Structures are given as C-alpha cells and as structure tokens.
Amino acid sequence: MQHFNIITRRGFLDRSFKVGLGVALSTLVDIPLVVKRALAEGTIGLNGKKLLFIFLRGANDSLNSVIPIQDSAYATSRPTLKIPADSLTDYSAIGSCDLPISAAPTDPTFGYANAIRLGNGFAALHPSLKFLAPVYNAGDLALVHRVGYPKQSRSHFDSQNYWETGNPNNNLVKDGILYRAMVESGLANTNPLTGVSFQSSLPLILRGSAAAMTNLSDPNRYNLLGIPNTTVGNTKADNAVTNANGFPFPDKKNRELLNLQYKNLSDTLSIFASLNFTESGNTFRDDPGTDNDTTWANAATGGYYLFPTTNDKNGGWRRVTGGATDAQKYVVDTGAYSFFNSLKAAALILNKTNAIVAGTEMGGFDTHVAQGTLAGSHPNLQRRIAWAMYALRKYFLNYADKATWNNLAIITLSEFGRTTVENSDRGTDHAEAGVMFVAGGAVKGYNKGGSSTGVFGCHPSNSVPWITGQTGSMFGASSRYLKRVHDYRSVLGKLIRDHLGATQNQLNRIIPGYAVTGEHLQTGGTSAVDNTPIIGEPDIIV
Structure with a gap:
C-alpha cells in the first residue's frame, strides 16, 4: 500500500507520465475541426x-x-x-x-x-x-x-x-x-x-x-444571407461579412475558429454568386437523336435537354x-x-x-x-x-x-x-x-x-x-x-x-x-x- 503523503521519485515520474498522457488523450477527444484534417x-x-x-x-x-x-x-x-x-x-x-x-x-x-x-x-x-x-x-x-x-x-x-x-x-x-x-x-x-x-x-x-x-x-432567388442574388446584393453581403470580421475582439477560446467560419461564409457566398x-x-443537352427523335434533333440541332425545367426543355x-x-x-x-x-x-x-x-x-x-x-x-x-x-x-x-x-x-x-x-x-x-x-x-x-x-x-x-x-x-x-x-x-x-x-x-x-x-x-x-x-x-x- 502506498501512503498518500509519501511519494518516491519513481512514483512521481510514474504519476506524472500518466497524468500527462491523460491530459494529452483528453485533448484529442475534443479536437477543433480546424486542425482535424492533419x-x-x-x-x-x-x-x-x-x-x-x-x-x-x-x-x-x-x-x-x-x-x-x-x-x-x-x-x-x-x-x-x-x-x-x-x-x-x-x-x-x-x-x-x-x-x-x-x-x-x-x-x-x-x-x-x-x-x-x-x-x-x-x-x-x-x-x-x-x-x-x-x-x-x-x-x-x-x-x-x-x-x-x-x-x-x-x-x-x-x-x-x-x-x-x-x-x-x-x-x-x-x-x-x-x-x-x-x-x-x-x-x-x-x-x-x-x-x-x-x-x-x-x-x-x-x-x-x-x-x-x-x-x-x-x-436562383436568394443567396445565403437572404439578399437578392444580384451584383449589388452580393457586394453588399460580402462587405457586411468582411466588415463584421474586422472588428477587434478579445482573444478567447475558439475565436480563431469563428474567424474561419466567417471566412468560409464569405467564400461560400462568392462561390454561389459565380x-x-x-x-x-x-x-x-444530350447527344443528338435522343430516343431516335431525329426530327427534334434536326430542328433543335442536338439532343434533348438534360434538365427538363420548362415545357420547351x-x-x-x-x-x-x-x-x-x-x-x-x-x-x-x-x-x-x-x-x-x-x-x-x-x-x-x-x-x-x-x-x-x-x-x-x-x-x-x-x-x-x-x-x-x-x-x-x-x-x-x-x-x-x-x-x-x-x-x-x-x-x-x-x-x-x-x-x-x-x-x-x-x-x-x-x-x-x-x-x-x-x-x-x-x-x-x-x-x-x-x-x-x-x-x-x-x-x-x-x-x-x-x-x-x-x-x-x-x-x-x-x-x-x-x-x-x-x-x-x-x-x-x-x-x-x-x-x-x-x-x-x-x-x-x-x-x-x-x-x-x-x-x-x-x-x-x-x-x-x-x-x-x-x-x-x-x-x-x-x-x-x-x-x-x-x-x-x-x-x-x-
């Protein structure tokens, strides 16, 4: 039995190693997604x-x-x-x-x-x-x-x-x-x-x-911020996100992650706008002659539309x-x-x-x-x-x-x-x-x-x-x-x-x-x- 008030050098090192390992493992349980790719x-x-x-x-x-x-x-x-x-x-x-x-x-x-x-x-x-x-x-x-x-x-x-x-x-x-x-x-x-x-x-x-x-x-109707998907609307949205991300904030846990989320939002808006x-x-269009419809292919110079979204398509x-x-x-x-x-x-x-x-x-x-x-x-x-x-x-x-x-x-x-x-x-x-x-x-x-x-x-x-x-x-x-x-x-x-x-x-x-x-x-x-x-x-x- 080891008394709690007496600790040997070997016991100290053993406990230190176990505690350190425990801390290391505990940090892996909640790895921020920002570093998970690595x-x-x-x-x-x-x-x-x-x-x-x-x-x-x-x-x-x-x-x-x-x-x-x-x-x-x-x-x-x-x-x-x-x-x-x-x-x-x-x-x-x-x-x-x-x-x-x-x-x-x-x-x-x-x-x-x-x-x-x-x-x-x-x-x-x-x-x-x-x-x-x-x-x-x-x-x-x-x-x-x-x-x-x-x-x-x-x-x-x-x-x-x-x-x-x-x-x-x-x-x-x-x-x-x-x-x-x-x-x-x-x-x-x-x-x-x-x-x-x-x-x-x-x-x-x-x-x-x-x-x-x-x-x-x-x-087709709105972008991710609910602003009309036009040049003016997209510029307004981009500026809003950029300006909000530029305000100074105290350094707190997950602040870097929040900044990354802002960047991802801005990038996403740009992608959808493009x-x-x-x-x-x-x-x-399909290759010419879909379903042997050569009449349509000749008149429309090609095959049927691949994504039928109107009667004409x-x-x-x-x-x-x-x-x-x-x-x-x-x-x-x-x-x-x-x-x-x-x-x-x-x-x-x-x-x-x-x-x-x-x-x-x-x-x-x-x-x-x-x-x-x-x-x-x-x-x-x-x-x-x-x-x-x-x-x-x-x-x-x-x-x-x-x-x-x-x-x-x-x-x-x-x-x-x-x-x-x-x-x-x-x-x-x-x-x-x-x-x-x-x-x-x-x-x-x-x-x-x-x-x-x-x-x-x-x-x-x-x-x-x-x-x-x-x-x-x-x-x-x-x-x-x-x-x-x-x-x-x-x-x-x-x-x-x-x-x-x-x-x-x-x-x-x-x-x-x-x-x-x-x-x-x-x-x-x-x-x-x-x-x-x-x-x-x-x-x-x-």
Whole structure:
C-alpha cells in the first residue's frame, strides 16, 4: 500500500507520465475541426470522389420498379397494378437490358406497355424506367433489391430518420450519416463547401452540431444571407461579412475558429454568386437523336435537354421552334420541373466546386390510392428517376469539370417498400424491403469488372435466394411483405469506404452498426437483431 503523503521519485515520474498522457488523450477527444484534417484518416475529399443523393420520400413501390417478373406471385398479387410480361420476350435470357426505343420520331416516348427485360434471367424494369437501360448497359447502374433494416418501422417519420442517421430504431441520434462522413474528412470547417442540399430545409442526413452544412431551397432567388442574388446584393453581403470580421475582439477560446467560419461564409457566398443557376444557364443537352427523335434533333440541332425545367426543355414536346407541340414526347411529367431545378443545382455544385456531397429529394411516393400502372402518379415519379440517372450520366460525361462521371456515385434512398398485394383502392401500403438505385462510372454493373449483371438481390440463385410463390420472398416478412436480404447501411457503407475513401475505422464511426459483430453489415450472416439472413455489402464498386 502506498501512503498518500509519501511519494518516491519513481512514483512521481510514474504519476506524472500518466497524468500527462491523460491530459494529452483528453485533448484529442475534443479536437477543433480546424486542425482535424492533419489527423484525419482516409482520403474523403482528397481523392476527387463525390456523391449525389436523392431521397425518394413516401416509400417507393419497388416491386413495380424492379419487377420479379418470373415470380408467379407478382401477377396474382396485383390484378390491376401488375405490369404484363411481353409474350414475345424470354425473360429467362441472360444479357443486356432491353431498350424500347421509339421506332419513329413521332412515336410516344413511353409507348411500350410491357415489362422491360433486365437480362439477369429473372427481373424486369417498369416501362416508365426505360431511360435506365442505357445506363445499365454501360455497366454504370446497380439495382440493389430487397433492402431494409432490422425490425423495420412502417412510420414514414421514424424510418426516414433511421435511414438518414444510420441508426435503425434509435430516436436519440440526431446527426446524419453523410454529416458524419464530412466531419471524418477533416474538411468540414476548413472548406467553404463539403455537403450541400437543395430542398426546403437541410435534411437530417447532412445535419449535425459540430459543423455547418449548406442548404438552399432556391439558388436562383436568394443567396445565403437572404439578399437578392444580384451584383449589388452580393457586394453588399460580402462587405457586411468582411466588415463584421474586422472588428477587434478579445482573444478567447475558439475565436480563431469563428474567424474561419466567417471566412468560409464569405467564400461560400462568392462561390454561389459565380455559378449560373438561372433558366438561361440551363443549356445542357444530350447527344443528338435522343430516343431516335431525329426530327427534334434536326430542328433543335442536338439532343434533348438534360434538365427538363420548362415545357420547351422537356423531351421533344416542342416539335419545331415556335411551332407545333406533342405532349406524348415529354420525358417527364410537367410537375417535375422543381425537382430538376434542384437536381441541376446539385450537379453544378459537385461539378464546379470542391463540394464532396450534394443532394435533393423527390416526394409523392406514398401511393395508397390509384398509384397507376402504365400511367399515373407512380409511373410519373419513376420517369423522373430514370431520366435523372440518364441525364446525370450524360452531364458528367459531356460537361465534366471538377467532377467526372468515373468519380461520381449517385444513390437513391427511400424509407421502406410497399405491400406485395395491392389494396382495394388500387394502391399499395407501407411495407418492408425496397430497391436502391446506384449509378456512376465506378459502379460495378452489367458486364463490368467481371460482373455478369447489375441486379443484386433479385434472383433465385442469390446467396440468400429469392424464393418464388405465395409463401416466398414477397411474403417473407409478416407473411405479407418483401423480406430484406440487404441492409441499407451495407450499401451506404460500401460507397463511403470504397468510393469516397473512408477507412474501416472511420466507417465504424460513421455507421456504428459496422462495429457490432452481430450486425454482419460487411460480410453478411444472420443478423443478431432479428435472426434474418443478410448478404452483407453488395459488390457494386469497381
């Protein structure tokens, strides 16, 4: 026993070392973000890799997106909502995805009325998703089916929170997955822009207390200080920030950090002022002859506009400048223009700045009533998804600046899937597993990197097989819902580590479930949370 009033030289040195070490370690617990880059692991934000997210709010009906056309229970469960198979198509054939191009320039854009063969021998696309086919056949699209999480909530509010925080069934966590990824980069408070969203308010996926991400509801109308985005307004804003930062203040803790925040704000204002978000700046076009519409291409000297934000820029609606129109030649519904304005802004931010993550949202997927089969609310929403993926690929291939298609990944999120059996209102209700769309030049899709398919989780030969019939996978959860085999965190985790450049230790902090052995998020296994066999990370990155 060592008496407190007697201390030897060895004891003194031992205690001094331990105290010093404790102080040193305690300072690392609360490292200011201004110096975290020097200590950061990984290459997030340093390797040129970027991510664009789209949240499909309301819960997408995945069974009418990536259709298990070879499962007989699909057609019998949806007497009015089912998409019919084409009697002349062999859906068991292996190969590329079919692309129903319009035979003549005047044919309707969406004239094909059957399920589009995906080429994996089992699944098909809804015909409203036809513009996914070129992305898929280039090997740049992964369709990850049967995605969910343990003990699935069927509350929109709760489930969206879980998807965005990466902590299923935990309502205490209030910071988002991509926010944590930006903090782990060490750049969150030293770069003017790291994570940016374009929607009504900053989404939870980018929200947190240690660093400020950026959200703009309308980049055309106001800048970040609420001042009109004009030369006079921007000068006034810049002067206000500069003058405020010049006042003398006593030296206090975090004063340097506050000064840096002022500088970042000023730099952010300058960046946004330099970008052209206006309608007149929306000049981005497809290659000539989109969807075989040579008449439009000849009249307009090019392909369709990539970001349809007006009728005249929506597919081949305007047949000749100042002349006739044809509503059958739209590529998206006319209610989609606000979404494509936001999508264009997200693309510009990633392409013209050093931002690492950008995204937006699309609502309307809560299709309880009259969701539509070939036309209607759900097919319209899916046309937006498909054209968004098609357009982003062409934009980053043809107009690349600070972001190339090979360095970009695009991902969709949606809080849950919808019921296998349609309801009496010709709609679908809240259910369990769904589909994630993942696109990009580095995506390991069809015929790329040794992969024979871009469809994951939708085939009887999967390691956790798709079981057909009335007691199969589509009824595997509570005897009425599609059962998960992929955890959404495994898909996001794969992208954050193998695309954005996080280390495994960083990923364990960004998505805490990775550090829990029983979750099996990386390699697959039987989830200790609910005893469900899961596949683990899909092999979707080259």
